Amino acid sequence: MHHPPLTIIGGGLAGSEAAWQAAIRGLDVTLYEMRPRANTPAHKTDLLAELVCSNSLGSNLPDRAPGLLKEELRRLGSLIMRAADATAVPAGGALAVGREAFARTVTDALTRHPRITLVREEVTRLPEQGVVIVATGPLTSDALAQEIVALAGAERLYFYDAMAPIVALESIDQSKTFRASRYDRGEADYINCPMTQEEYDRFIEALLSAETIPLRDFERADASEHGARFFEACLPIEVLARRGHNALAFGPLKPVGLRDPRTGRRPYAVVQLRQDNLAGTLYNLVGFQTNLRWPEQKRVFGLIPGLENAEWVRYGQMHRNTFINAPALLEPTMRWRTRPGIYFAGQIVGTEGYVGSTASGFLAGLNAARALQGRAEVALPTTTMLGALARYIATPQEAAFQPMKPNMGLLPSLEALYRRKRERNAAYAQRSLDDLRAFIAAEALLDDAVEDPT
Numbered sequence: 001m002h003h004p005p006l007t008i009i010g011g012g013l014a015g016s017e018a019a020w021q022a023a024i025r026g027l028d029v030t031l032y033e034m035r036p037r038a039n040t041p042a043h044k045t046d047l048l049a050e051l052v053c054s055n056s057l058g059s060n061l062p063d064r065a066p067g068l069l070k071e072e073l074r075r076l077g078s079l080i081m082r083a084a085d086a087t088a089v090p091a092g093g094a095l096a097v098g099r100e101a102f103a104r105t106v107t108d109a110l111t112r113h114p115r116i117t118l119v120r121e122e123v124t125r126l127p128e129q130g131v132v133i134v135a136t137g138p139l140t141s142d143a144l145a146q147e148i149v150a151l152a153g154a155e156r157l158y159f160y161d162a163m164a165p166i167v168a169l170e171s172i173d174q175s176k177t178f179r180a181s182r183y184d185r186g187e188a189d190y191i192n193c194p195m196t197q198e199e200y201d202r203f204i205e206a207l208l209s210a211e212t213i214p215l216r217d218f219e220r221a222d223a224s225e226h227g228a229r230f231f232e233a234c235l236p237i238e239v240l241a242r243r244g245h246n247a248l249a250f251g252p253l254k255p256v257g258l259r260d261p262r263t264g265r266r267p268y269a270v271v272q273l274r275q276d277n278l279a280g281t282l283y284n285l286v287g288f289q290t291n292l293r294w295p296e297q298k299r300v301f302g303l304i305p306g307l308e309n310a311e312w313v314r315y316g317q318m319h320r321n322t323f324i325n326a327p328a329l330l331e332p333t334m335r336w337r338t339r340p341g342i343y344f345a346g347q348i349v350g351t352e353g354y355v356g357s358t359a360s361g362f363l364a365g366l367n368a369a370r371a372l373q374g375r376a377e378v379a380l381p382t383t384t385m386l387g388a389l390a391r392y393i394a395t396p397q398e399a400a401f402q403p404m405k406p407n408m409g410l411l412p413s414l415e416a417l418y419r420r421k422r423e424r425n426a427a428y429a430q431r432s433l434d435d436l437r438a439f440i441a442a443e444a445l446l447d448d449a450v451e452d453p454t
Contacts, residue, residue, distance in 0.1 A: 005030055006368055007132040009123045009144070011048040013080055013354055014346030014361030015135035016106050020079040021365030023115040024449045027372060031110065034122035034141065046120075047103035048110055049080065053163050055102075055276045055284065057084055057354050060095040063425040065406040069355050069385040070095065071429075072436055073362060076386075077449055079109055080358040089275045090189035092181030098278030113452070126151065126342070131372055133334075133364045135345040137357075140322050151339070152329055163316050164288040165297060167273070169281050171311035177273075182257030190274055191283060193306045194260045194267035200249060203303045207241050210296040213318070236291045236318060252287025271304050282313055290316035325401050326350045332379040332390040334364040335371075343368050350393045352403035359386050359406075360393075366445070378443055383412055383435045 006022050008015050011033030019031045036046040044050070058066035073081045083105040087097045110116050124143035126132065136144055172191060179188035195203065240247050249255075253269040260267050273283040290297060294315045302308050324330075326349045329337060334349065336342040345364035346357040363386070367377040380387030388410035404410070411428050418424035440446060 004130060004372055006372060007127055007130060008032065008135060008365075009132065010135035010137055010346065011035075011110075011118070012135060012137045012346060012357065013049050014137070014357045014364070015133070016049045016110060017078060017080050017358050017361035018133050018135055018343075018345055018365030018368070019110055019116055020113070021077075021362055021449075022369040023113050024077070024451050025366075025369040025373070026448065026450070027115065027369045029116045030119060031116055032119050032121065032123045034120070037120055037122060045100070045103065047100070047107045048118075049083070049106035050103045051097070051099050051354065053289065055089070055099050056091060056094050056096040056274060056286075058095065059093055061093050062429050063422065064093075065385060065408050065410075066353070066355055068429050068432055069359060069389070069406045072384055072386050072432065073355070073358060075433070075436060075440070076362060077446060078358060078362060079106065080361075083109070087278060089278055089280070090187055091274055092186040092189045094274075096274055096276075099276065101278050129341075131341045131343075131368050133343045133345055133368055134348070135361055135364070137346050137348060140348060145322060148324065151336075151342075152324060163314075163318075164284045164286070165290070165301065165312055165316040166276055166282050166284045166314040167307065168311040168313055169283055171309060172273070172283070173306045173308060176306040178261055180258055180261075190272045190286070191306075192258055192260075192267075193271040193273070193304050194255070194258075195253070195269040195271070195305060197268040199303070199305060200253070200269045201245075203300070204241055204245060204248065206300045206303055207238055207292075210238065210292050210300050212238065212291045212296075213293055235289070236316075237288050238290060238292060271307075288316060289318075291318035292316065321347065323348050323350050323403055326393040327396045327401055330394050331377075332363075332387070332394040333367040333377040334360055334390070335367060335377065341371075347403065350401065350403040351389060352405040356389060356405055359389060362386070363390060378445070381435045381439055384432045384439075385411070388412075 005028040008019050008029060008031045011031055015031060019029045023029050033048060060070060061067040062071050070081055083102055084095055084097050087101040087105055089096050089098050111118055122141060126147050177191050177193050180192055181189050240251055249269045253271055255267045255270045258266060258270055272286040274286050276282040276284045292300065297315050298312055324344065330344060330349060331337055334343045334345055336344065343364040345361040349360050351357055351360040370377055379390060382388045382391050385406050389404065389406055392404050392410055408425055408428055414424055414427050418427050
């Protein structure tokens, strides 16, 4: 049976996942990606699903919220999860990938699918007819962003995101570091730079006095009188440091679960480096998103033991992210409430992080395909992490809406039955996967998925 084609705007994680889910269900998909004809302040390549902020997709443990969402997506047939698993690099209990290998795997899968047509041009107007998924991400171009403002009838919302720097492995003085994962989970996947209290104090003093990069014009116009409006879950390290002298020691530099084998003691603070590419030649500084000037990054981060003479392959930088007021605008299916035929997906809807973006892309692609086939849309059970996350971003709130990452607090409570957090989280995960299995069977979600119709 012939169905009208689906248009998807944006080739990031959400758009890529949406395109795949629609195509394997028999839809002809036109996927628009403006790069390389028009670039963003953060992207570096023309590959689809390029990772910008970090190469980590978060915890891979099934009793952690990010790990649970990943497992749900695997069972739902996610292309992004398949590519991530295929290009994984060592990261303890987390799932981290080789950036280029991951993006190339996704790009190859989409460009080879006979039902997907990739168009390399910028979309500046929303189509007036047909079904469209807007998955333009947090760096939506100005022209299309104005279209979204007109559609929403409200002002855009912004937060500011920042990328962590990357160093070359061979330039790290490993006589001053040690390899380990917290609590010895998995292999010794992280390079740990231990700090004494004196080293930590000196580092904080230098960090607080370092000069930052002024906001660009397009960012300055959206900043409050008190400065940029940063997203709480991805604060630049210098912003976090201003909250108190020990804010970093209890945050990204916390030494919990680590012991320096040379001293047998827990360091005062630890900077962790995580493998960034498959070859294992590049490492990023975990939690070190920053907006310091580049010479200042070299000076201040050079105070970290082992990084005194590091080769900085990429310095950190900050960029503007855009998201809509999803609770007022979207259904849990990712469909626009007041205009049939429009779906939104990705960080622009407030599903924070790589896996959250993928999840909303899955829902948008699945439901757009079902709508074009004359079938009812689906919202997953709220006992699943994906269903609970979708419900959160589609439920009106009294407080100002902020993007949300997956967390167990979104799920219906089991606290009265399980006093211990670990047991409770395991029960959440088991309930979620049981309910997901039943839902997949009841709705026949995977029965019509054929990856290559030829």
